[in-house]
Amino acid sequence: MHRMIVSRSAFSVPSLSIVWSSALLVGVAALPGCGFVGPTEWATTSETLVFDLDGVERFQLYTSCGKVEVIGGGAGSAPEARLVVTVKAGGISQGDAAECLDAIELAVTRQGESDETQDVRWDFVRSRRPTWTAQVDYRLELPDTIQVNAKAHNGSVRVDGVSARCVLQNHNGPIVVDDAGDEGLVAHTHNGALTVTSRSRAVDVETHNGSVEVKLTNADHVSGNVSSHNGGVQVELAEGASANLVCRTYNGRVSSSVPLTGVSIERRTRLEGTLGSGGDTLELRTHNGSVAVELLTAAEPQ
Numbered sequence: 001m002h003r004m005i006v007s008r009s010a011f012s013v014p015s016l017s018i019v020w021s022s023a024l025l026v027g028v029a030a031l032p033g034c035g036f037v038g039p040t041e042w043a044t045t046s047e048t049l050v051f052d053l054d055g056v057e058r059f060q061l062y063t064s065c066g067k068v069e070v071i072g073g074g075a076g077s078a079p080e081a082r083l084v085v086t087v088k089a090g091g092i093s094q095g096d097a098a099e100c101l102d103a104i105e106l107a108v109t110r111q112g113e114s115d116e117t118q119d120v121r122w123d124f125v126r127s128r129r130p131t132w133t134a135q136v137d138y139r140l141e142l143p144d145t146i147q148v149n150a151k152a153h154n155g156s157v158r159v160d161g162v163s164a165r166c167v168l169q170n171h172n173g174p175i176v177v178d179d180a181g182d183e184g185l186v187a188h189t190h191n192g193a194l195t196v197t198s199r200s201r202a203v204d205v206e207t208h209n210g211s212v213e214v215k216l217t218n219a220d221h222v223s224g225n226v227s228s229h230n231g232g233v234q235v236e237l238a239e240g241a242s243a244n245l246v247c248r249t250y251n252g253r254v255s256s257s258v259p260l261t262g263v264s265i266e267r268r269t270r271l272e273g274t275l276g277s278g279g280d281t282l283e284l285r286t287h288n289g290s291v292a293v294e295l296l297t298a299a300e301p302q
Contacts, residue, residue, distance in 0.1 A: 034065035034135055034154050040090040043097040049108070051081040055116050058147035058164075059140065062121040065154045067137040072144030072162035072180065081142035083120065090133040100132040117149075147183075156192075163199075174210070193231070200224075202280075207231065211289075215296060216241065223280035232289040236296045242276030245293070246283040252290040 053059075059081060061068055089101035105125040111117045122136045135155075142148075144163045151157075151169040158176040159166055166181040170189035177187060177196040185200040193210040196203070199217050203224035206212075211231040216222050219240035226235055233249075237258060247254045248270045260273030275282075284291050 034133060040092070040133065041094050041097050043089045043091075043094070043101040044087060045101060046084065046086045047106070049083045049085065049120075051083065051118055053079045053081055053118070053142065053146060056110070056118050056146060057112075057115050058117045058149055059142055060117050060119045060149040061138050061140065062119075062151045063136045063138060063153070063155060064122075066135045066152060067155050068150045068152050068157045069137075069139045070148050070150060070159045070162060071139075071141045072148075072160065072164075073141065079143065081118070081140060081146070083141075084139040085120075085122075086137045086139075087122075088135045091129075092131045096129070096131055100129070100134060103128070103132070104134060104136070106136075148180075157189075194228075212286075217296065221277075221279040223282050226282075226284045228286045228289060230288045231286060233284050233286045233291045235284050235291075235293045237275070237293065238296050240276065242279050243282035244278050244280065245271070245273055245275045246281055246285075247271040247291045247293060248283075248285040249287070249289060249291050251288045252286065254291045256292070257294040 085106060087101060087104055089097050089104060091097035091100050103124050103126050104122055106120065106122050109119045111119055144161055147164045148159060148162050149167045150159065152173060154172045155170070156173045157168050157170050159168060159180045160178040162180040163182040165184040166177065168175050168177070168187045170192055172191045173189065174192040175187045175189050175194050177185065177198055179197055182199045184202055185198050186204045187194055187196060189207045189210065191209045192207060194205055194207050194212045196205055196213070197215040197217065201218055201220060201222055203214070203216065203226065205214055205226045208229045209231065210228060212226055212228045212233045214226050215236045217238050219238040221242045222237065223243055226233055245260065247256065250269065253268055254271045256271055258275055260275055263273035265272040284293060
């Protein structure tokens with residue numbers, strides 16, 4: 001049996017309970033960009049950590065290679081979080097994979113005093129061998145009122161049903177937001193698509209290489225930035241939404257089916273006008289690709 005190390009800061013009071021199990025696997029598929037080379041054999045472990053969230057304002061997760069999934073609960077959720085951590089450690093032999101797994105540490109800390117952050121991340125506790133590879137996935141369930149900060153370098157990030165502010169980052173991989181980030185949403189990836197449905201009034205959604213699809217279901221004032229550098233941008237707005245709308249592309253076309261007044265610029269590659277009663281700026285832009293903005297269907301606004 002193998003298990004990773006769970007370390008806790010001397011200043012943390014996470015109140016954890018841990019359940020773990022492990023097995024050796026051969027030929028497990030892994031995420032691109034994580035340094036996996038074959039032939040590789042694998043050691044795996046899965047641990048369940050339960051956190052007392054008394055005093056915690058935000059939960060923060062980081063993986064350099066792996067998937068992050070966050071599920072928010074309802075208003076009656078208990079003040080605790082349940083985190084399932086799954087590790088796949090690879091090596092050139094079963095023994096090498098087992099040593100890789102034993103070298104992985106999960107660091108669990110609490111930061112701050114009155115405004116506390118629960119932080120979870122992993123790393124190698126000793127020098128990483130050239131033959132070692134690792135993927136660490138998180139699946140977090142928590143009350144929907146806890147802010148979520150989630151970051152992956154190579155992998156994917158998905159958040160569902162968290163009404164609190166969400167700050168999501170990725171480098172190589174997609175981000176999916178489903179009915180989350182009501183109190184503010186930041187979602188940035190460098191290489192990957194962004195798919196967002198949110199009631200947030202203020203959004204910052206950006207990728208460098210990939211498409212962006214955003215549904216803003218708040219029928220009120222909306223603002224922020226939705227952008228790609230290489231990829232199309234498609235935004236759907238609720239009927240009744242208001243903003244000063246700015247749409248721009250350099251190599252592509254702007255199209256809009258939303259009712260605008262006070263249109264100041266209307267060209268193939270640029271559109272500026274007032275949506276509803278106006279307000280702050282909602283900017284939609286890409287460098288290479290098209291920008292499309294339209295109304296949500298009647299059943300979708302919330």
